[in-house]
Amino acid sequence: MTILEIRELRKSFGLSTHVLRGINLKVEQGEFLGVIGLSGAGKSTLLRCINRLIDPTSGEIYMPRSVFDPQADGAKIDILKLNRGETRLLRRKVGMIFQQFNIVKRLSVIENVLSGGLGYQSSLKSCLRLFSREERRRALVNLRRVGLLDHAYKRADELSGGEQQRVAIGRTLMQSPVIILADEPVSSLDPKLSRVVLDILKRVCLEDGITALVSLHTLEQTREYADRIVGLKQGQIFFDGPAKDLTDSVVEKVYQDVRMKT
Numbered sequence: 001m002t003i004l005e006i007r008e009l010r011k012s013f014g015l016s017t018h019v020l021r022g023i024n025l026k027v028e029q030g031e032f033l034g035v036i037g038l039s040g041a042g043k044s045t046l047l048r049c050i051n052r053l054i055d056p057t058s059g060e061i062y063m064p065r066s067v068f069d070p071q072a073d074g075a076k077i078d079i080l081k082l083n084r085g086e087t088r089l090l091r092r093k094v095g096m097i098f099q100q101f102n103i104v105k106r107l108s109v110i111e112n113v114l115s116g117g118l119g120y121q122s123s124l125k126s127c128l129r130l131f132s133r134e135e136r137r138r139a140l141v142n143l144r145r146v147g148l149l150d151h152a153y154k155r156a157d158e159l160s161g162g163e164q165q166r167v168a169i170g171r172t173l174m175q176s177p178v179i180i181l182a183d184e185p186v187s188s189l190d191p192k193l194s195r196v197v198l199d200i201l202k203r204v205c206l207e208d209g210i211t212a213l214v215s216l217h218t219l220e221q222t223r224e225y226a227d228r229i230v231g232l233k234q235g236q237i238f239f240d241g242p243a244k245d246l247t248d249s250v251v252e253k254v255y256q257d258v259r260m261k262t
């Protein structure tokens with residue numbers, strides 16, 4: 001099943017900064033997609049358009065309607081045309097993981113994970129700690145899945161960087177996402193911790209049939225973890241294929257530093 005179909009996606013800032021310049025991309029459910037490209041190529045902008053943290057200038061992004069409505073048939077819907085309530089649902093179903101973890105350091109690990117079940121806005125419930133027994137049970141299950149059950153009641157800032165990113169993965173799992181967007185999730189971690197985090201991310205995605213779009217810092221990591229690699233260059237897709245087709249000469253071209261022409 002196609003989980004995501006992007007057509008002619010463009011994003012400009014102002015009149016002269018054309019960041020995405022006609023992205024076409026079709027992603028099947030369960031794919032673990034690596035996104036590569038020089039800094040400034042448009043990786044973060046692309047990922048942020050998919051959960052509507054950024055509004056693109058033009059184009060379409062289709063997802064199956066069943067993502068928003070379990071009763072729906074296989075028809076697809078342009079998520080750029082969703083109403084406010086549907087957008088909230090979209091953000092629940094499309095989890096996001098950031099380079100800087102974005103967890104609440106003064107809260108406990110389990111509270112951070114529990115807050116994932118709330119969506120982006122409702123911090124009130126979180127402050128009042130109104131979590132049901134069932135929510136707590138799910139949080140503990142997800143903490144076990146990311147290997148942090150023993151740390152559940154520690155303050156989040158007592159954990160190492162790699163562990164904090166695993167908290168973020170656990171929190172995302174509370175949303176039962178269909179897609180996870182991970183924007184340089186291991187760029188601030190050393191190679192050993194990166195590997196632990198990516199192993200966990202890949203495993204939970206595989207177990208739950210979650211589709212992942214992950215921008216990664218190094219080619220070695222991308223080649224090792226991604227089923228399929230998309231290379232962005234100046235806001236366009238320059239390469240799209242399996243890791244084995246990403247030859248050295250293609251890599252050289254993806255990473256060739258061409259000054260942005262607008």
Ligand SMILES: Nc1ncnc2c1ncn2[C@@H]1O[C@H](COP(=O)(O)OP(=O)(O)O)[C@@H](O)[C@H]1O
Binds near residue numbers: 013019038042
């Ligand atoms: N809010 C913004 N206003 C103006 N330019 C922006 C904004 N956000 C991103 N850009 C520009 O878009 C380009 C691509 O950014 P980004 O998507 O962050 O690339 P990447 O994640 O691949 O490094 C950069 O040149 C950046 O300066």
Ligand SMILES: [Mg+2]
Binds near residue numbers: 043044045183
């Ligand atoms: Mg970026």
